[in-house]
Amino acid sequence: MIFVETRQDGIAVAKIKSGDGPHNTLDKAFNERLLAVVKELAADEDVKGVVLASAKDTFAAGGDLDQLLSVRAPAEAAAIIAPFTAATRALETMGKPVVAALNGSALGGGYELALAAHRRIAADRRDARFGLPEAGLGLMPGAGGTQRLPRMIGLQPAGEMILAGKVLDPKEALAAGLVDAIVPGEALIEEAAAWALGNPGAQQPWDVKRFYLAEADPNTVANRAWVLGAWARQRSRSGRDDKAVTHILSALHHGLERSFDAGMAIETREFSKLAASPFARAKVRTLFYGPKAGQPKKDDTIAAKLKHLGVVGGGTMGNGIAFSAARAGLRVTLIDVSAQKAMEAQDRIKAIGERQGKRGRLSEDGLQDILGRLSTTHDYASLSDADFVIEAVFERLDVKHDVYGKLEAVLGPDVTVASNTSSILISELAKGFKDPSRMIGMHFFAPVEVMKLLEIIRTPETSERALAEAHVVAAALRKTQITVKDGKGFYTSRLVSSLTAETLTLLSEGVSPAVIDNTMIDMGFAVGSAMLVDLTKIPLLRDIMESMTGPGMPRSMEGTKTTEVLDKLLAAGREGRDATRGVYDYTPEGQKAWPGMAELFPPTEKTPGPDEVRTRLMNTQSLEAVRCIDEGVFDTPLGADIASVLGWGYPAHLGGPLGYIDVHGPAAIVAECDELAKRCGERFDVPESLRSKAQSGEGYYETSQQEKAA
């Protein structure tokens, strides 16, 4: 809806209201309505100027992502935005001054609407944000953002902002030229109307004859160098098929060296191609919808009761948990084995806060508040009034059981105890309590204060209350939760172990670490799985691999070579990154190939090349995720996919291990795995559920294009 009211002075105030949510979202119906309204305003002789405003609390949040996700062909994307780009062009060229009155945030398509005004005036509101964040979701501005903004503020500042998906607060937006003025909220409409009345001949700079802005000329030496530099910086670390950067740079470069209208045509082409790609859809789905998938409802009754959190164990994980909980406003008591250790933990937690402070994420006062809520001690009696306890001690069953005995002695009978274990079965841990229903798993990721993911593990005995409380604590810590069934490796460790086992097996077959890592980085992983071996530390990885084998071992580890590979490395004195000697050498000049690898694991004629390396590493993750679904380890595929992205850096544009099956096509995955099963054995056997997807063409999220075409 667009409500238009023409005032006595001839200023038409057009207030937009679109979508059901708190923010205006711009869908096809709105875009068509906008075009009609602009035509009416242009034709109405009584209208001397236009103020674009919002009937909601913010100006506009951008395009409707639900609608965009349904797009399968570039022409469909183009059809959604065509009325919008036509309307904005008509708006700025109808010969009447147009002012955008930004009562709150204007983002994405919302900011692009504001860009089509001759002036942008923002209400003085600290929570307002302005800019073009599309790239963060693997998309790009498609409604003039890549053409108007650089013609206003120059290619490099606009390009940096668009590529980073950066949004600005009002002060920054004013300094950068994204808004022209900031006024008190109550004066917003009047100020906007006044400007329109005072500037009857307003014109966009790019519509002034002989418009030239050197900063927006992509063919200056400096701007050419910037395009190349930006391309290399961004594309060196984005996955091969994660092409938002390429489409953005193309729209900037080719659009800015042409007329505005030609530039718009180019932007539409680039946007439509990108929006219709399965990789952009996967990234939007996983990054935008993923964090909401499978998240429990907020339970305020329980939240009100949980005030005092106990943390046992002052190591890296315990300190991070204690810091995060205290920052979330909980009173925290951390227990370590001695007074000395407890004091050291206090210092380390303070150091975490100082690191956050250096990055501008925490004020000095904020840190003092956090420390004020935190005490560390070796006295379990301090936990007598604790409402919830998280145990984060050494990963050994007997050590943990010893702690549980001490907890049981001081805690109230109803207090839930969560173990931050990454590898021990929760059902085994629960045997340390008389009442196993109070036991739950909360698997945090390091560094806790940074990593968004939290894996919550329930056993058949875990009480509903314990689960609900764990959800509340996780929500207080602002974590994205995945709730899974107890079982070897839960979900995340099970998948990472699959990946690691396949990696070690490839190494044993003579594949170099470089081929593994470069292949994975090419797929979009930030760190390759060979490098990860070194980062994990080889002795520790050996323990993990050992703990993952035996009864209940993931199918994906059948026939892999894990501990024997690690033993060979250890025997050769290779312990990992910290020891400067792992599968790579780490020298003062940087990471280098270690020639000894080829002697330990000599390449042969059968050594797999990059293609097989890729199919094995990618498919072992996907197959294991399918088996997790089959076994009911988790409820929602999307929750598992976002967990993979947050947990071990799975590339978001591939969706996740399950999304990858969709973007690659179930039939193609099955064909690859059938081939791999012949060579590598049963770990690549295709589960029936996946085989039937290959036959029907139904993926986990959408029908695969190949099957649809066939």
Next chain:
Amino acid sequence: MNEAYIYDAVRSPRGKGRPDGALHTLSPIDMGARMLKALDERTGFSKADPEDVVFGVGDGVFDQGSNLARSAMLHAGFPVEIPGETVSRFCSSGLDAINTAAARVIAGQGDLIVAGGVEMMSLIPIAGTGGPNGSDAKFNDTVAFVPQGISADLMATLYGHSREDVDAYAAESQKRAAAAWSEGRFAGSIVEIRDDEGELLLDRDEYMRPSTTRETLAQLRPAFQGMGEKGGFDAIARRRYPEVAAINHVHTAGNSSGIVDGAAAMLIGSREGGERLGLKPRARIRSFASVGMDPTLMLAAPSDATARALNRLGMEFSDVDLYEVNEAFATVVLHFMEKSGVDHARVNPNGGGISMGHPIGATGVMLINTLLDELERTDKQVGVATLCVGEGMAVATCIERVEGFA
């Protein structure tokens, strides 16, 4: 088919490609005109109804743009009836000018053609004006674009050329160039450059550093490490060549070709053309070839281009007496020698781009000129000049000395 003969050739000394370089204040048409006049003084071609003037220019923009061959002819005051064209293939542009001229003579479509080349890198920086190669994001994705210095370091990494290897090669290049100049081996071809008032600007290659040793070279910082590691190009190259764990940044300003200003020209014609001028041919152009390869590795094809050119003649590498392999980067020449099995004694006997500089569009003409001078001086017969080329190419040309017409 006609034979394409080389009648004569001239080249300028190379000036440093910097604002304080001796040639910097001249315009590219001045350089082109000076070469054409010098060649005309020696051959009289302008009065013998030449078919065309073909110039190689690497980066044909601004003062080096439009049609530098035609412009330089007119600028020099030659008859308006003599046309001109430019050809461009980055570093081999000059050699392509020769090959184009030769092809037309061989095909009977012209009996006297001037081939030349000009590049003033002090004025138009290398790749400074761009093109899709580097500034088009989609194209960059397609080819896994890296700047040539990264390609050179990638090549050294893949073929195992250490910093010591490339520095040793560079030191030898300086030594050979210094010896060549001190013995006056270039005297027959160098045209001194004067300004309009007749003031001498330059009469010998300005870029050389004869005192260079392996030790002084070892002091230099890697030139491409920053753009490789911080700029992201190493990662792009590694993704194309996943077997590479880390790129060894061995190339420096001292073992890469020098950035210089320079120009050269050569008269090519059929027997009839030469007879019309009463000239004796110095050599004939036997064959030429161009090849492409992966643009990321870019620089490793000179041996393939040479093999293709020799194959047309039923010849092998060992049948050639002397090679001029453009010293774009030391690793390029090392790789050529390893792949072809040709001994260093027969390659670049008088130094090259590392010691004297590589004026992109002019280099190919200078290489053939230098090769011919050396074949004559040492009384040998067959030579090949070859260059690696941006975007993953290489060009080679085979010449043979003649004693009169065949």
